[in-house]
Amino acid sequence: MDLKVETEMEQVGAGKPSGAGKGRIGALLNRLPQNYVILLVFVGICALFTIWTDGLFLQPDNIVNVLRQISINAVIATGLTFVIITAGIDLSVGSIVAIVGVFAAQLLVKIPSTFPVWGIIFLACLGGLALGALIGAFSGFTITRFRVPPFISTLAMWASARGLAFILCDGRPVWNLPIQFNYIGRGYIFEKLIGPWFPVPVLIMGIVMYTAHVILTRTTIGRYIYAIGGNEEASRLSGINVRRVKMFVYIFSGLMAALGGIILTSRLASGQPNAGQSYELYAIAASVVGGTSLAGGEGTIPGTLIGALIIGVLYNGMNLAGVESYSQNVIIGAIILGAVLLDQMKKRK
Amino acid sequence: MDDVLEMKGIVKEYPGVKALKGVDFHLKRGEVHALVGENGAGKSTLMKILGGAEARDGGEIILEGRKVEIQDPHQAEKLGISIIYQEFNLIPFLSVAENIFLGREPRRGIFVDWRQLYANAKAVLDQLGLDIDLKAKVSGLSVAQQQMVEIAKAISVKSRIIVMDEPSATLTMHELERLFGLTRKLKEQGVGIIYISHRLEEIFEIADRVTVFRDGERISTREVRDVTKEYLIREMVGRELKDDYPKRNAVAGQELLRVEGLTRKGVLHEISFSLRKGEILGITGLVGAGRTELVRAIFGADPIDKGEIYLEGRKLRILSPQDAINSGLCLMTEDRKRQGLVLGMTVRENITIADLRGLSRAGFIHGVDERRIAGRFVRELNIKTPSVEQRVRNLSGGNQQKVVLAKWLFARSRVVIFDEPTRGIDVGAKQEIYRLMNDLAETGTGIIMISSELPEVLGMSDRILVMQEGRIRAELGGGEATQETIMRFATQALVQGG
């Protein structure tokens, strides 16, 4: 039995990059079967709507449309997935969307126009993101320092942030935003080259989710997030700074909600204090439908993406198919429950 | 028809492992039938199938001549099969009586008939000759008492078969005697008892027959009076085991760790001791003597009120486990499932968790190295797992323990604290753990080992600290310690008081 692990450790720096690439693809394939049931559900729903709407659903236009519509929820759900994996919850995201939207809009309007307009937009976005991170940090602080249960802490923030959003703008939507700001929510990448096929919010969603996926699967903090959700006490006794990791996830969640708020504000061209209502529920639904366990320790970003897609596709498809509004909500509820049940049944086996 | 239970050709497969390869098993009415085997040999899996906790992939179960399907634990209970697991299924904040009749409370209308409940509970306890306060909350009971409550619960549902999974693991000598008394009583009442234990001595004391499992197969079933301990061990491991405790070659070197005046109000009082390089320091005492509390305090898992810790003469500032680990300390906790492992994560992830930073650059984990290192530990510690990507949940107890050890080896710990390292681990794995401890000591690592098993403490330690009521009562050199001297110090106050 050779215990000289140290020497072994020093040699490992010279790993082969080609091997790493192969491993990554392998890991990706490994992830796939985990989500395959939910993927099937998604494909099934798409097929159903395609038939129901005589193919309208599968038109490229509509695919772009759906991707754009889910982008905000997907971004918010990405943050929430981190939180839920640690066995926490963040109910404040919808309110953060509102307050950040109002705040960023006010910055856009109030920063003196002696600044170049892109500078103003940059500052406003930065300010909005900072505000979201700050709110997340506050929730995280009360959770880690004073052991307030996340449900309560973020429920309080859900109420307070919404109220603050109204106070901030005196209840009036903030509008007359610079036209260039619309690009974030409504613009297209390479529009002159390829036409309106690649919406900016979809690009943002892609970057955010890819980054989040890399964080979760390949970095130390990602590993710690899973570990804490799986067994907090064992994680602490393994030397993980549990408080710091939890602070990170709540700040991250606040940040993602803020990003969602900025995109929404740009899409509406207006900062609305009543925007983002029940977004926390859509985000939780996306995350959970995508296989994240509310008990912690489990969940993936690709899963969350599929979850967000399912919910987005349902609303879009039902609108296209002309499903009457009261039935829409009933169907959404049933599908969320059904998807999670299917997943549970798969896990049992 | 003498058999109360017959299991025929039971097969169970997990991804990558064939846990049971067509096992036959018979249990007679009113017998105590011991199951022995190394961890992962299949005995626990067989019992899980019997208890409805796992579905079988093949074979049949015949209960009193009738073929039965057992889909879930509830159905098993209905059929008269009770399993008492190592982790009890009791509700801590309910009373003893409530726990015994949980879900089956006698009712009057929609209300619980409390008088009837207590009367019934008392009847059950009397039947077993137990003296436990019916209205006491379970959370306030000792482990042994909780176990008695579990048994009472099994009796109250008129179980025909009771499975005891490692019932003695957490019991003191005295409590064990009572368990045996109770077991004999159950036997007289015609209950078939399946008794799983790693302590072979107990089997000779209590069991009528013994079945040995190895690698998912039943090796043999014999009358206990016809076999010897050596025979059982040979059957279990499939080879001869020589010494109980391997020879030590390590020579204790310079002082490595020194603890001075460590105090935690009401728990630890002015604890001072030192540990040298390459030394194995045993800490023993009765349950509740403050041994676990002591090492948790050193490790930064619990706050301390006073005291200093030095590593190679340098004062350490330990406020959290993180600080302790960074200083080169580690703690193998007694309860590995709750404190040592993230059961839902893979072998690989558990092995590297305590020193991920050593495997990463700028926060990114080097995946290839991680897999290689995890693979290395799996080979070197002989961890039985289909791959490093297996979830730790699916491993047997001994292999889980090895994963925890691998974690700390990877974190390059200089002081390794073992809290009951061989609890719930079979003979073969035990020897492996002992050998690993010795190997570690030879590399100059200082080892602190908490153990309740006196032969283990005596066999492994260079020096022994005896604790009692949060104090160190004695420090004994390897030569002067005997079971008797240790017990005298461990029960000092009790003896003086009595």
Added chain:
Amino acid sequence: MKIKRLAMVFLVTALLLSMAFAGNVLAAGKVIGVTLLTREHQFYRDLEAGLNSEAAKYGYKLTVVAGEFDPAKQAAQIEDFIAKKVDAIILAPCDSKAVGSSVAEANKAGIPVFTVDIANLSSQGKVVSHIASDNVEGGRQAGELMVKALKGEGKIVVINHPGITSVLDRVAGFREVIASYPKMKIIADVPAWGQRDKAMAVMEDMLLKVPDVDGVFGINDDSALGAVAAIEAAGKIGKIFVVGYDATPEAKQAIKDGKIYGDAIQYPTRIGVLAIQTINDHFAGKKVPAVVPVEVGAWTRDSK
């Protein structure tokens, strides 16, 4: 001596001031409890402003709260008003039916109840007077605007908020006008719950489902502006005509910019003013009408 005179002056001033205040307090003896549907929408903020300015004239003291769409919360607020023994209650019900029992309770305590904007449709409870804009008429105004915009011909989508009486009235009025033009057709009626982000999403879907849509009627300005956001993003401003309701400042700007064709406009401030005047008449012992209709109008680019 000087000091004495100064002290006298102070004393007299203080006395006069306190008398003046006392007089005011006597005049403002009446307290009116107000519970609105919400205080978050521009419409109700304007209504509240009308109430406040008019109440100040008569020296009434207002306590303004809102149920925020929660009938239970509003019921509790009315209970509080009854407990405080206010002199009158102004109510914009969160639920036209559920509010009846609360009104009945106020009746029992002898407190007169007035509803604004949304009526009490329950068989229970008696309301002295209902002050509201004529939503059916507003819907007709919107319909006429749409007719003008599309020149009497085209496909129309309604962005609806199902379940609200005033909205039902608006849509009824709107449909009534459209029905009299055989070449105009309402091809879809979709819900967006009066919220801008949801209105934008449904409009995006509609643009795909019926790319040749000609007109959109949003039942409030958030609905209309949400539709505008989607239309604008699709580059179809000028091809699709949007008619809104309420003419909030933001909508007026959009009308000016040519993004919205026109709005039916209510005068919420006027509703507030009329509500207080009606209560004043009631206090003075005059007979007040059971329904006080408040005029509605149309707001287009040409409006001032």
